[in-house]
Every structure is written in structure tokens, then in C-alpha cells.
Amino acid sequence: MMPTQLTMSRAIGTGLRRALADDPKVVLLGEDIGKLGGVFRVTDGLQEEFGPDRVMDTPLAEAGILGTAVGLAFRGYRPVVEIQFDGFIYPAFDQIVAQVAKMHYRTAGAVTMPITIRVPYGGGIGAVEHHSESPEAYFTHTSGLRVVSCSNPQDAHTLIRQAIASDDPVLFFEPKRRYWMKGDVDEEFGAQTLSMEAARVVREGTDVTLVAYGPLVATALDAATAASDDGISIEVIDLRSLSPIDFGTVEASVRRTGRLVITHEAQQFGGLGAEIAASITDRCFFHLEAAPARVTGFDVPYPPAKLEEHFLPDLDRLLDAVDRVLGRVNSLTGWKA
């Protein structure tokens, strides 16, 4: 089949459609995912096509959605759960981290939890409180979960199908401000299809390694383009998988560039940036020419819409960090080369 141009929202929708068609045990659960097609229309048309037994509107209770998904998984089903917005996931926290994540361990491997938890996440859409958060680190910190985030329509489609096929539970973070980004989507899996655990070098470069995922991959690519005007060559890596992290790909890049910048929208303290900086420092300390730099959201609650541009990493903040690791200028200390 020839690739078709799809938005990321549609690319996920077609992935869900394929999963529903391929496996009768796949069921979708969530709030407003039926007739409405989800608040972001990701499940548009699926209830009409597969019926309300396969695409289930649920009562408005996130713990209830996840807890019943656990029971369905016990019964041999493969539930795909939609959490309407990132900030609504916390009522389900116990069911995710203490039940979904641990059931395989608690049953010594007898019971699998092939549950996919879809979470529209991140900011940049001018939303109100609880609608712009990036809670991925809570879940990467939890043993037993896999965590992925897509940055483009093709990966969105591939990863959602891989996530649903996985016998482990997967948190699937969808960057909501990129839902309407368009790109080619090939529905066929082939030798070129990356595994769900693999990172991808999305732009090759020689001077600095810039690690991003989800909504900030596009920002990182813009930064690389801008930097190239100044003669700086940035290698951009899209992590794709946040648990596990494909440190091998990052390490190989940093061994060549000697410089590492990590970016995410989530708050900095205890975040993925810290984990990546520590792990890469551990793996190739003597190849580093500068301390790894993090460009992240600040350690504050997600701010009101009119302040979010001061919270979210953007192209200029990325370039500032690139300058710092290159020793060109240091916006934090005022020191200039």
C-alpha cells in the first residue's frame, strides 16, 4: 500500500482501527471516545465501525477505567484506554502503578497486562489547568511499565500498533499540539520498521547531540536548521521510547559529538533529563567536552496560557543551551567565550 498523508491524530486512529480489525480481543475504553470520537477525534468513526462492545464509552472515573481494564486483561482482552487529558490521569494512579504495572510480577508471570494507556499530553495549546501537563516521569519511574511518545504521524501509527501488540502495559504519550501535523504514513510493517524500544537519529550532525521526544522533536529540528546557519551541526535524536531508553543510540552519538543537550516539556527536577545526563555521563564521561545541559519546563505548576511561552522550551532556549555546551556563551553565568 502506498503511503498516505495523514495528520498524527488520524494516524493513531488508523492504527487503532487496524488493531481492532486484526484482533477481536482489542477493546477501546474511555470517556467520550464513542459517538464523539474523543475530544481530539482520535477514535472518530471507530464505534460506528466496530460497535459499542468494542469501543466503549465509560463512566467518568479514571480509576474505574483502568481497574476494569485490568479485569478485562485477566479475561484475555487487550484493552486500549484513553485518558482524556494528561492531568486527568492522577485519579488512576494507583491502578496504573500498583496494579497494572505489578500484576505480571505479582502473579509470577502467569497473568499479562497487555494494556495500552493513551495520554494526550503536553502544552502549547493555550489550555486551562490540568490540560497541558507532561507526567511521563511518574511512569518511567515505575517498574513494569513501558513508556513511549510519538513525534510524527508515521511513528504514531507504528508505535500505537506495537504498543497494543505488546504483552506489557504501555503508556502511550501523544503530543496533543502536534495532532494536526501531517506526514506520510505507511501502514505496512517491514524490515525498516523500528522496534518500539529504539530511538531514531532524525537529523545527523557532528557538533552537539540534541535529545528530544514527543512535541519537542519538531522544535529540536527547527533549532538544528537555525544552528546550521551559524555553521553548527546538531544531531537530533528522537527517543521514541522513554522506558526503556535506547541509551546505546544516544551514547554512540555523544561519543562522536562530545556534547549533549536534553529537552523535555516536563519539569526538570527528577525528570528524564536528569536520568539521561547521569546515564550518558556514566557511559562515556571521557568523551564529554562539556557538562550535559537540560532545557525543560521550570519546576512550577503548568502556568496560565499567557505564561506558557515562558515555561515551554523553544527554539531560542535550545540554541542557548547549544551555545553553552559549545562554550560560545553562557546565559546562566554571563560568561562568554
Place this chain on the structure above:
Amino acid sequence: MLRATVVDHTLANHAAEDEPKGTGDELVQLLTPHGERVSNRLFDPWIADVSPEQLLGLYEDLVVVRRIDTEATALQRQGELGLWPPLLGQEAAQVGSARSLRSDDFVFSSYRENAVAYCRGVELVDLVRVWRGTASSGWNPYDVGMATPAVIIGAQTLHATGYAIGCAKDGVDSVAVAYFGDGATSQGDTNEAMVFAASFHAPVIFFCQNNQWAISEPVTLQSGLPLAARAPGFGIPSLRVDGNDVLAVMAAMRCALDRARTGGGPTFIEAVTYRMGPHTTSDDPSRYADPAEREKWAAKDPIARMEAYLEGLGLLTDEAKASVASTADDIARRFRAGCLSLQDPAPLTVFDNVYSTPHSGLERQKSQYAAYLAGFEGGA
């Protein structure tokens, strides 16, 4: 007819007009504490087929599970178990309900349901693996139709509901049962489970053992109403049953199972009982429980009343009693021997079963720790 009666009337608050009033304490009771059989037109038919052999079987179950429980408490006191949650006093609630189930039904329980596990066919040694700390799991849930216990209070009520929704999707008449206690009725999960069960008309039974205590907190702190009175607010019919009366529990359970199997949806059963021992072996009830109240409940003992009933029927001779006691002792010996035979797991199994397929980050930690251990004299 009977089914309709249960559906139409929430037995928590009132009896149907034509229903015998029994002891007048709103409980379904078929055996008085003295072992007298009370007739109950609504619930008698549900146990009419129970044969003398089956009655003796129930009696043996009650004696055996108490004996196992006593042995486990002793094992904990002797340092062989890290912890044990005694079920003393709740034998009838657990045996009567569990012995009503079919093998294709599925139980989601809390951690005190060791008599339920025994009745489901869990191996004796499997009852203590987790409490001895040698394994993350006691048994394979699919072998016995019972999930390994949930320790987070109320979490399993949702699992049972989801499983029941799956049974309905599959078009089978298997039923899921959630076992939980009075404390769990305050949890959001339990309340959400009742919302989901009602909305999806799920074939699930909410079996609440009201043992009057959530560690030190009395049930009055959880609810100003009888617990069973809450369920009708969710659209779920409920009833209160004497939890120390194995026949009444069995009748109530069979009635609820029949409703679930025939498309009637969920039922909430409150089995009113009493936790005669501590919350766990780490607890000290003398700090909060009134000994007089305990004495009152001791007079309602589930085994004593069944014994009196069976003796009255001429079914339980001295020889039969001695034989049951001997069986129980034998089981306790095997239980103890199994417990003591459990070996500490190998160090690297700490990494096992976290994921169903290899996780590169964890594999790296495992190989690094293996190398570290190998560095010691004698290796890992």
C-alpha cells in the same frame, strides 16, 4: 419468583411483605447461634439440595480452615512467616460463599481470604509463599480461578468488575466475585466498581465481609448506614446475611450467582461477621477492641453452631468429629512442612517477571549485578 423478589427489594433495609421476619435483625439467617434451623421461605430453596454428606463437608471445611489459620499464626509467632492476617471468626462467610462457586467462576480477593483460596483448590504451601517472603506470588490465578490477593484496599473490586464485563462479552455465564471488607467500602475504587458494574450490568458479586473492623477503626467510621444499604443507590440490589451462618451465606451466594448467570447483573452481599483475632499478627486489638463485644460474638461462633446443628440431625457422631479433627491436624502438619520447605529464591530472580519480554534497561542492571555478585568468593 425468588429472583424477582431479590431484584425488586433491597433487603438491606426491609423485608418483602411476604418474607418471614426471621430473627428480626434484618439478617438472612438459617441457623441460629445455637444451631437451630430457622425456616426462610425465600432462601430455603437455595440450599434444599444440600445433602448430609455436603453438610458434613462444609463442617470439615470450617474446621480445616480454622486449623490452617491457627497453624499459620503459630508459624508467624515462631518466626517462620513475616506476617499473617488471621481469618478467625470469618470461616463461614468464606467457606459458604466459596463452596457455592463453579470452577469457571473467578475470584478477586483481598488478603484475608485464605479459606476462599483453600476452597478454590490453592495448594497449602502456596498459601504462605508471599507471607514467608520467598515469592511475589502464591499461585497461578488461572489454575484455581482466583487472582493473587490485592493488598491495596478495594483495588480488586474493579478487577472483578472488568473480568465480569469480559465474561458478558464472551457470552459465557461465568461470574466474577469481589471479596472485600467493611473498610474497602469507603474506597473510591469500590464505589467506582459499583458504578461500572451497574452501568454495564456486569455479572459480578460484591461480597463484603463486614468483620466490624478496619484494623482499629470500627465500621461506624466507614458508614452511618448498614453497608448493604449503599448498593441500591448504585442500582445494585443487596442483602445482609449472617456471616457466621454457613448455610445462609451459601443460600445468599447461590441466589446472587443465579441472578448473575441469568443476566440479572450485579448483587451486593454484606456478610455480617466479626474479626475474632487481630488485623494481622502485628496488630494489638487490646488497644481498641472491647473484650465484652468479642465475647458476645464468640457466642455466635460459626463452627459451634454448625456442630450443634449437625449433632441435632444425628449426622455428627463423636467418631466423625474426631475424624474431622484428625484430618485437620494432618492438613496442618502438611501445611507446616510445606512452609518450612520453602527455600530462599536465587539472588538474580529479583529481576524476574517484571516484564513479559526483555526490557533493555533492566537487562543491563541484571547483568551488572550478576557481574558484581560473581566478584565475591564463590560467585553468585
